[in-house]
Amino acid sequence: MTVTLAFALLGLIIFIGFFGSLIFQRTKVPDLLALVLIGVVLGPVLNLFDPGTLSPITPFFGTLALIIILFNGGLELEIDRIVRQFAGASLLVLLVFTASLFLIAVIAHYLFSYGWVASLLLGAILGCTSSAIVFPVVSRLQIHPDTKVLLSLESALSDVLSVIISLSLIEILGRESPGFAEPFRELASGFSIAVVAGIAAGVAWLKILKVMKGQPFSYMITLAMLFLLFSLTEWFHGNGAMASLVFGLVLGNQHRLGTLFSIGDGFELDEKLRWFHAEVSFFIRTFFFVYIGLIFTLRQLDLGGIAFCLVITLVLILARQASVFLLVLLYPQHRDEREILSYMLPRGLTSAVLASLAIVSGIGEAARFVDYTLIIIFLTNIILTVGIILTERKKAVTAPTTFSSTDPNE
Numbered sequence: 084m085t086v087t088l089a090f091a092l093l094g095l096i097i098f099i100g101f102f103g104s105l106i107f108q109r110t111k112v113p114d115l116l117a118l119v120l121i122g123v124v125l126g127p128v129l130n131l132f133d134p135g136t137l138s139p140i141t142p143f144f145g146t147l148a149l150i151i152i153l154f155n156g157g158l159e160l161e162i163d164r165i166v167r168q169f170a171g172a173s174l175l176v177l178l179v180f181t182a183s184l185f186l187i188a189v190i191a192h193y194l195f196s197y198g199w200v201a202s203l204l205l206g207a208i209l210g211c212t213s214s215a216i217v218f219p220v221v222s223r224l225q226i227h228p229d230t231k232v233l234l235s236l237e238s239a240l241s242d243v244l245s246v247i248i249s250l251s252l253i254e255i256l257g258r259e260s261p262g263f264a265e266p267f268r269e270l271a272s273g274f275s276i277a278v279v280a281g282i283a284a285g286v287a288w289l290k291i292l293k294v295m296k297g298q299p300f301s302y303m304i305t306l307a308m309l310f311l312l313f314s315l316t317e318w319f320h321g322n323g324a325m326a327s328l329v330f331g332l333v334l335g336n337q338h339r340l341g342t343l344f345s346i347g348d349g350f351e352l353d354e355k356l357r358w359f360h361a362e363v364s365f366f367i368r369t370f371f372f373v374y375i376g377l378i379f380t381l382r383q384l385d386l387g388g389i390a391f392c393l394v395i396t397l398v399l400i401l402a403r404q405a406s407v408f409l410l411v412l413l414y415p416q417h418r419d420e421r422e423i424l425s426y427m428l429p430r431g432l433t434s435a436v437l438a439s440l441a442i443v444s445g446i447g448e449a450a451r452f453v454d455y456t457l458i459i460i461f462l463t464n465i466i467l468t469v470g471i472i473l474t475e476r477k478k479a480v481t482a483p484t485t486f487s488s489t490d491p492n493e
Contacts, residue, residue: 097369103118115464116465123377125377132377142436144374146313146323146324148370150310150327152368153324154309154331156235156239156328157327157329157334158334158360162339165232165236172237173236174410174413175237175406180241180244182405183209184203186398188202190395194391200255201449204446204449205452207245208441209459210244211245211430212428213238213431214241214433215368215371215432217235219368221235226423227419230420233417233424238427239324243324245433245434246322246324249437250437250440276326277324278326282329284308285332302359312326375431379457388451388454388458392458396466403425403427403428407425410424426470427467427470428467430460438456
């Protein structure tokens with residue numbers, strides 16, 4: 084590919100992302116599927132990009148996208164809503180993730196003869212909804228703010244669960260050790276370290292930003308701090324993605340936390356910082372979806388593999404539906420938005436990266452995990468897109484409610 088063509092494609096993708104965002108705002112038809120299809124056309128169809136040459140950078144680009152998008156999500160979340168929705172989100176995560184993991188493991192073991200640990204690994208890889216997809220989608224939907232927080236928290240927590248349990252199972256397969264308690268210890272440790280690191284860094288950075296108010300490059304050094312926070316958290320065996328979310332949450336709620344941490348009532352986060360990060364987040368998000376399409380390589384997928392993916396997708400739908408049903412029984416305030424809760428099951432780059440890591444680690448049974456994962460990413464995002472279209476059409480017929488004026492807690 085020539086430099087001229089590369090820059091032409093770069094500009095074209097940004098234009099498509101921009102107009103796709105406008106179309107989403109007007110029609111509620113998500114742009115993510117169109118961007119993924121562009122990636123498929125540029126990669127597997129036209130061979131302008133070789134998926135094999137892109138695979139080494141998948142962990143780096145996936146991590147960058149996750150950091151930026153979760154930080155942006157934290158900036159937009161309200162801490163009082165998080166406190167109210169944390170129990171419901173935790174319950175939904177446990178129900179959906181656990182049901183998905185074990186049902187996929189049973190199918191992989193009994194129908195496709197995978198070993199138990201490899202089957203559990205596939206379940207863990209596919210058990211999480213993608214926070215990098217859920218965050219930008221729910222932020223632009225006309226749904227109750229509490230439901231937005233519930234879905235955002237659920238996706239973030241499920242990413243953490245998936246990463247820690249998958250990496251632990253990869254290690255178990257590598258050393259053939261039966262230490263099944265290790266993932267749960269690592270989960271508790273990684274989550275705790277991430278929350279503490281994110282809060283400490285956020286409070287310290289708010290004080291620094293107050294001193295630097297009005298100075299240039301405040302966003303660039305905030306971005307540098309975000310990357311350092313992620314790296315240090317990971318170095319101390321915490322979850323860097325969760326720390327990025329908490330860091331953004333602290334910065335985004337400075338007016339609520341200012342008095343608590345002696346930052347001062349009058350301090351407000353520079354709106355230029357929010358604006359510039361929104362621009363960066365749009366850029367990363369657009370190329371994130373295109374990149375998912377670029378890394379598709381389904382040369383080894385036969386009819387049996389396609390059938391396997393369809394069965395797993397059906398299992399994910401059933402696990403989601405049953406979990407949402409139980410959630411609504413316990414939290415009836417979400418009954419009116421049960422449909423969108425049921426459709427919100429997209430898998431994304433986190434699952435793709437984990438599947439790639441399983442192969443890189445030399446696990447023989449994981450040779451086709453990437454193929455399975457990519458087709459399930461595609462299928463679950465189709466379901467999300469269709470679900471949103473149907474839900475929004477139904478709302479249009481019944482005259483949607485303006486939530487901001489009816490919520491008694493606002």
